Amino acid sequence: xxxxxxxxxxxxxxxxxxxxxxxxxxxxxxxxxxxxxxxxxxxxxxxxxxxxxxxxxxxxxxxxxxxxxxxxxxxxxxxxxxxxxxxxxxxxxxxxxxxxxxxxxxxxxxxxxxxxxxxxxxxxxxxxxxxxxxxxxxxxxxxxxxxxxxxxxxxxxxxxxxxxxxxxxxxxxxxxxxxxxxxxxxxxxxxxxxxxxxxxxxxxxxxxxxxxxxxxxxxxxxxxxxxxxxxxxxxxxxxxxxxxxxxxxxxxxxxxxxxxxxxxxxxxxxxxxxxxxxxxxxxxxxxxxxxxxxxxxxxxxxxxxxxxxxxxxxxxxxxxxxxxxxxxxxxxxxxxxxxxxxxxxxxxxxxxxxxxxxxxxxxxxxxxxxxxxxxxxxxxxxxxxxxxxxxxxxxxxxxxx
Amino acid sequence: xxxxxxxxxxxxxxxxxxxxxxxxxxxxxxxxxxxxxxxxxxxxxxxxxxxxxxxxxxxxxxxxxxxxxxxxxxxxxxxxxxxxxxxxxxxxxxxxxxxxxxxxxxxxxxxxxxxxxxxxxxxxxxxxxxxxxxxxxxxxxxxxxxxxxxxxxxxxxxxxxxxxxxxxxxxxxxxxxxxxxxxxxxxxxxxxxxxxxxxxxxxxxxxxxxxxxxxxxxxxxxxxxxxxxxxxxxxxxxxxxxxx
Numbered sequence: 001x002x003x004x005x006x007x008x009x010x011x012x013x014x015x016x017x018x019x020x021x022x023x024x025x026x027x028x029x030x031x032x033x034x035x036x037x038x039x040x041x042x043x044x045x046x047x048x049x050x051x052x053x054x055x056x057x058x059x060x061x062x063x064x065x066x067x068x069x070x071x072x073x074x075x076x077x078x079x080x081x082x083x084x085x086x087x088x089x090x091x092x093x094x095x096x097x098x099x100x101x102x103x104x105x106x107x108x109x110x111x112x113x114x115x116x117x118x119x120x121x122x123x124x125x126x127x128x129x130x131x132x133x134x135x136x137x138x139x140x141x142x143x144x145x146x147x148x149x150x151x152x153x154x155x156x157x158x159x160x161x162x163x164x165x166x167x168x169x170x171x172x173x174x175x176x177x178x179x180x181x182x183x184x185x186x187x188x189x190x191x192x193x194x195x196x197x198x199x200x201x202x203x204x205x206x207x208x209x210x211x212x213x214x215x216x217x218x219x220x221x222x223x224x225x226x227x228x229x230x231x232x233x234x235x236x237x238x239x240x241x242x243x244x245x246x247x248x249x250x251x252x253x254x255x256x257x258x259x260x261x262x263x264x265x266x267x268x269x270x271x272x273x274x275x276x277x278x279x280x281x282x283x284x285x286x287x288x289x290x291x292x293x294x295x296x297x298x299x300x301x302x303x304x305x306x307x308x309x310x311x312x313x314x315x316x317x318x319x320x321x322x323x324x325x326x327x328x329x330x331x332x333x334x335x336x337x338x339x340x341x342x343x344x345x346x347x348x349x350x351x352x353x354x355x356x357x358x359x360x361x362x363x364x365x366x367x368x369x370x371x372x373x374x375x376x377x378x379x380x381x382x383x384x385x386x387x388x389x390x391x392x393x394x395x396x397x398x399x400x401x
Numbered sequence: 402x403x404x405x406x407x408x409x410x411x412x413x414x415x416x417x418x419x420x421x422x423x424x425x426x427x428x429x430x431x432x433x434x435x436x437x438x439x440x441x442x443x444x445x446x447x448x449x450x451x452x453x454x455x456x457x458x459x460x461x462x463x464x465x466x467x468x469x470x471x472x473x474x475x476x477x478x479x480x481x482x483x484x485x486x487x488x489x490x491x492x493x494x495x496x497x498x499x500x501x502x503x504x505x506x507x508x509x510x511x512x513x514x515x516x517x518x519x520x521x522x523x524x525x526x527x528x529x530x531x532x533x534x535x536x537x538x539x540x541x542x543x544x545x546x547x548x549x550x551x552x553x554x555x556x557x558x559x560x561x562x563x564x565x566x567x568x569x570x571x572x573x574x575x576x577x578x579x580x581x582x583x584x585x586x587x588x589x590x591x592x593x594x595x596x597x598x599x600x601x602x603x604x605x606x607x608x609x610x611x612x613x614x615x616x617x618x619x620x621x622x623x624x625x626x627x628x629x630x631x632x633x634x635x636x637x638x639x640x641x642x643x644x645x
Contacts, residue, residue, distance in 0.1 A: 002510075002511070002512075002513065002515075005510045005515055006510065006511075008510075009510060012499075012503075016498035016499070017498070309492075309494055310496060312494070313494040313496075313507075314507070314511070315455075315479065316453070316455060316482060316488050316494075317482065317483060317488065317507055317508040317511060317555070318479050318480065318482050318483025318484075318508055318511035318512065319479060319510075319511050320475065320476045320479040320480075320511075321475060321476075321479075322476075323479075323511060396455045397450050397455045397456050400455075400490065400494065
């Protein structure tokens with residue numbers, strides 16, 4: 001194909017003048033590498049955010065004792081959140097799938113000679129559905145357990161392992177602060193939270209048992225609310241706030257004695273300023289591509305001047321204007337596309353090195369490559385056209401003299 | 402093969418029109434060896450550009466192998482140059498960073514079909530100018546005369562109707578110049594039509610016929626009585642008889 005032969009001439013011209021080619025490429029390489037790294041970092045952060053949102057439960061709200069705007073842990077000194085509040089939320093607000101009032105404390109736990117500390121959650125049977133967290137072995141806390149203030153518990157896998165090793169703990173007895181509890185079941189493994197809390201180091205007991213026999217308190221720590229679908233999360237949140245204002249006789253600007261945390265708030269907090277930062281960095285990478293494009297254009301323009309005789313000769317031996325245009329466009333596109341390949345490779349290397357060295361979350365995906373390819377084509381065409389047209393418009397007679 | 406009738410070329414810059422060629426008529430037949438001569442400013446470069454299809458006349462007609470060059474568009478002219486004309490320039494105009502082989506095959510890049518045996522053709526063309534050994538040399542590794550011979554091989558590769566040489570010896574010493582003229586003579590003997598553009602009568606006398614331009618018109622068009630023989634002259638240099 002004639003076109004391929006002419007493209008080959010362009011590529012050869014780049015190959016024979018490597019220094020010039022390198023300088024034409026430099027901007028693209030830097031820009032694309034930066035873009036790749038920034039996008040990998042951005043995606044890594046976003047993945048972590050999503051993991052936290054998933055962990056929290058996208059359809060969930062937490063009504064927590066104590067004011068302020070922070071996420072858990074709750075304010076244990078606030079005693080105004082009660083079971084009656086939980087009942088009111090459950091019965092008066094629409095679109096709620098499950099509510100689960102919880103009181104919890106960190107306590108010493110013993111089994112025989114083995115001893116440890118774990119978080120003890122006093123819960124109702126709705127807890128399992130509200131957290132999508134079920135038993136793998138034995139039975140969950142049931143309504144009857146709550147009604148009879150039964151001294152039974154369900155334990156997490158870390159606790160189980162710490163006290164009983166690899167043996168099944170179901171049917172065994174443990175002592176939580178000197179009160180004996182029979183183990184009914186074992187929870188699924190959940191792992192650790194992003195801030196390092198071990199979710200599996202816990203014991204669940206019936207809410208009533210916890211409040212009357214263990215904690216000796218009338219208030220609860222938080223109410224987990226699971227909304228029926230995502231669209232209703234915000235409206236349920238507003239309604240809960242309003243209901244709580246009424247029930248606790250709070251009129252803004254009076255300060256709330258509770259707070260409501262949504263998955264969105266968890267995500268926003270985890271995301272922090274990283275979104276804005278990566279937007280700025282992407283803009284900078286884009287800028288470097290544009291600067292690289294301008295440099296490319298200038299070098300090409302100079303090169304058209306220097307290669308005037310070459311262009312004239314090519315015209316004399318039969319190149320049409322379009323052939324010359326095509327050759328120079330091939331040159332600029334080859335530069336940006338090779339720059340893209342090198343830049344992407346460099347970006348991946350930097351990303352992986354960064355991950356190794358600093359443990360920051362990164363995600364490599366196809367998007368930066370697609371974006372880089374688009375950029376490379378755009379920059380190569382946009383900044384290549386003018387020099388190419390200049391070259392093509394040279395008259396052979398004038399170019400040769 | 403070349404039919405030029407009342408050929409005119411006028412350059413106009415704004416309202417000022419400068420006539421350079423003022424009505425030329427001549428024919429050049431296949432196989433002729435013609436020199437176009439004239440001092441600078443007589444329009445010989447302009448005429449060469451038109452004959453080489455690098456430029457178009459503003460009046461009269463130029464027919465090359467029956468096609469009216471004046472009526473062709475830019476692309477058609479490119480194709481015509483590629484197929485029918487081989488250029489040899491005073492300054493060689495080789496691609497600096499390409500080997501002799503690559504330089505010679507350059508016109509084939511722009512042909513409609515790239516011949517399968519392009520390499521062999523290039524080798525033959527280089528052999529015809531006596532540079533078989535230097536195929537892989539780059540211009541900066543070659544002498545001026547060798548560079549000009551590469552340029553001639555490049556002109557030959559498409560087996561053109563006309564070889565158009567513009568002061569081909571202008572940048573060469575006497576011996577290299579004569580070597581180049583030997584090649585032209587051989588090519589002419591093999592049937593190539595050669596048009597030599599020069600200001601130098603001594604160079605022009607290598608041709609069979611001389612067209613002399615003066616002030617944009619033909620002042621003289623005649624057969625060379627005593628055609629110079631470059632082979633003989635080279636021998637003379639070799640034996641030192643010519644040195645003064």
